[in-house]
Amino acid sequence: MxxxxxxxxxxxxxxxxxxxxxxxxxxxxxxxxxxxxxxVPKEEIAQDLSHEVFVKLLNYxxxxxxxxxxxxxxxxxxxxxxxxxxxxxxxxxxxQAFELSEEIDSRIDKSFRKEDVLDKAVDKKIRSETIxxxxxxxxxxxxxxxxxxxFIEDMSFVQISEVMNKKINTxxxxxxxxxxxxxKIIEQKNDK
Amino acid sequence: xxxxxxxNLFNDAKKECQPDMDWANDTRGLLLSQVRNExxxxxxxxxxxxxxxxxxxxxxxKPVAVFCLIAGLLLVSSFGSVGAAQNTLPGDTLYPVKITAxxxxxxxxxxxxxxxxxxxxxxxxxxxELKVIVADQENGEREYKIVQASKxxxxxxxxxxxxxxxxxxxxDADLVGVxxxxxxxxxxxxEEINEAxxxxxxxxxxxxxxxxxxxxxxxxxxxxxxEVEEASSVxxxxxxxxxxxxxxxxxxxxxxxxxxxxxxxxxxxxEQETEEVEEVEIQETEIYKAPIKDIxxxxxxxxxxxxxxxxxxx
Numbered sequence: 001m002x003x004x005x006x007x008x009x010x011x012x013x014x015x016x017x018x019x020x021x022x023x024x025x026x027x028x029x030x031x032x033x034x035x036x037x038x039x040v041p042k043e044e045i046a047q048d049l050s051h052e053v054f055v056k057l058l059n060y061x062x063x064x065x066x067x068x069x070x071x072x073x074x075x076x077x078x079x080x081x082x083x084x085x086x087x088x089x090x091x092x093x094x095x096q097a098f099e100l101s102e103e104i105d106s107r108i109d110k111s112f113r114k115e116d117v118l119d120k121a122v123d124k125k126i127r128s129e130t131i132x133x134x135x136x137x138x139x140x141x142x143x144x145x146x147x148x149x150x151f152i153e154d155m156s157f158v159q160i161s162e163v164m165n166k167k168i169n170t171x172x173x174x175x176x177x178x179x180x181x182x183x184k185i186i187e188q189k190n191d192k
Numbered sequence: 193x194x195x196x197x198x199x200n201l202f203n204d205a206k207k208e209c210q211p212d213m214d215w216a217n218d219t220r221g222l223l224l225s226q227v228r229n230e231x232x233x234x235x236x237x238x239x240x241x242x243x244x245x246x247x248x249x250x251x252x253x254k255p256v257a258v259f260c261l262i263a264g265l266l267l268v269s270s271f272g273s274v275g276a277a278q279n280t281l282p283g284d285t286l287y288p289v290k291i292t293a294x295x296x297x298x299x300x301x302x303x304x305x306x307x308x309x310x311x312x313x314x315x316x317x318x319x320x321e322l323k324v325i326v327a328d329q330e331n332g333e334r335e336y337k338i339v340q341a342s343k344x345x346x347x348x349x350x351x352x353x354x355x356x357x358x359x360x361x362x363x364d365a366d367l368v369g370v371x372x373x374x375x376x377x378x379x380x381x382x383e384e385i386n387e388a389x390x391x392x393x394x395x396x397x398x399x400x401x402x403x404x405x406x407x408x409x410x411x412x413x414x415x416x417x418x419e420v421e422e423a424s425s426v427x428x429x430x431x432x433x434x435x436x437x438x439x440x441x442x443x444x445x446x447x448x449x450x451x452x453x454x455x456x457x458x459x460x461x462x463e464q465e466t467e468e469v470e471e472v473e474i475q476e477t478e479i480y481k482a483p484i485k486d487i488x489x490x491x492x493x494x495x496x497x498x499x500x501x502x503x504x505x506x
Contacts, residue, residue: 021223
């Protein structure tokens with residue numbers, strides 16, 4: 001969504017136009033959901049937090065008349081705040097975040113056994129769950145975010161620097177380090 | 193940077209990781225009803241609703257749509273819609289329309305001197321807006337608007353400085369008038385901003401429990417004043433350059449007349465490339481005083497040129 005369109009939509013939302021808010025929701029719901037999903041252990045948690053993100057966005061637009069330079073930057077900032085809030089709450093402890101269950105472990109093992117003949121759709125699902133779990137295993141939250149933004153959301157470095165409020169070169173270096181970390185995790189799993 | 197296998201995994205993950213559509217639709221409904229309940233719907237100008245459909249998703253790849261958008265905005269402005277936005281201030285609904293129209297005018301101006309004039313007009317308007325905002329004591333968001341208006345002034349001043357610097361590099365003495373006009377306007381803007389800063393001191397005193405905001409307002413206003421001074425310096429430097437250019441042109445013209453030789457005329461300015469010509473005789477008896485120091489960097493002197501032989505070569 002380009003900046004001019006964003007400005008018009010923000011102005012309309014502040015005037016109480018629900019259609020405009022619907023347009024923003026349609027544009028960002030999948031991105032928000034994916035961004036959160038890769039950072040939390042369960043789908044239900046991702047849904048709850050995604051809902052909260054849009055509620056917080058609406059409240060921000062309602063109560064602030066500041067010029068918003070980047071709506072995308074604002075939305076991702078709210079996402080990060082919600083994720084941080086979730087992990088600082090007791091709920092995260094109960095959900096045992098980032099611990100792989102035995103069931104998922106065995107499914108990951110299967111995906112690496114070439115002799116197993118698995119249905120393609122199931123195989124695809126397992127492989128995608130595999131990479132999701134590997135991303136969740138990365139300790140550094142910033143690395144997780146930058147991998148998601150670059151390889152899942154296909155963002156350019158300009159967009160990533162806008163979302164993460166970093167310089168472009170810093171984002172590139174962070175991505176390089178994040179990929180090394182991810183590859184290390186994959187290799188460790190392969191060695192087992 | 194990443195191998196194909198990993199890339200495929202990411203692509204698969206992206207396709208698999210989609211929100212449940214029933215949940216997404218239910219959430220959408222809940223949020224929109226929240227908007228309707230909590231935010232009373234105000235009158236939204238038709239232009240604003242329509243503009244959302246006019247602006248394509250990705251301007252960079254739709255040049256035809258961009259052209260149509262620009263043409264459409266110009267057409268709209270001729271019917272006074274942009275005129276309706278002329279008196280808006282930062283934070284008002286139609287203010288972005290006003291700024292967009294000014295930016296379009298700036299971008300469509302072809303010559304650098306034209307752009308400099310348009311940018312200076314923008315600075316004048318922003319300075320007037322700042323004064324109005326500072327004077328409006330009933331506006332609860334005055335401090336935020338002061339910060340926004342200050343940023344806009346700085347942006348426009350940067351444009352003026354850039355264009356004036358470009359103009360000063362052109363060897364065209366006619367641009368002196370343009371730069372002088374900008375200089376006069378900048379002086380008036382400087383006075384307006386000083387008045388606004390004085391009035392803003394009252395605003396700063398009223399800010400309670402908001403040290404950060406107070407600092408921010410003070411910083412922004414101080415930066416605006418600095419930017420005005422810097423722009424003024426750039427203009428002064430440009431005026432000196434263009435004056436020198438005017439003098440250089442004058443010198444070249446006179447030298448051409450003095451050095452006309454049968455069939456050959458040549459420029460004797462040190463900045464011009466000389467051509468290989470025959471040895472010529474030049475007879476001069478006028479006392480010629482030139483601002484040599486400014487042009488060639490040597491001491492100013494009176495020179496009486498008498499008959500002499502000049503070999504103008506490589």
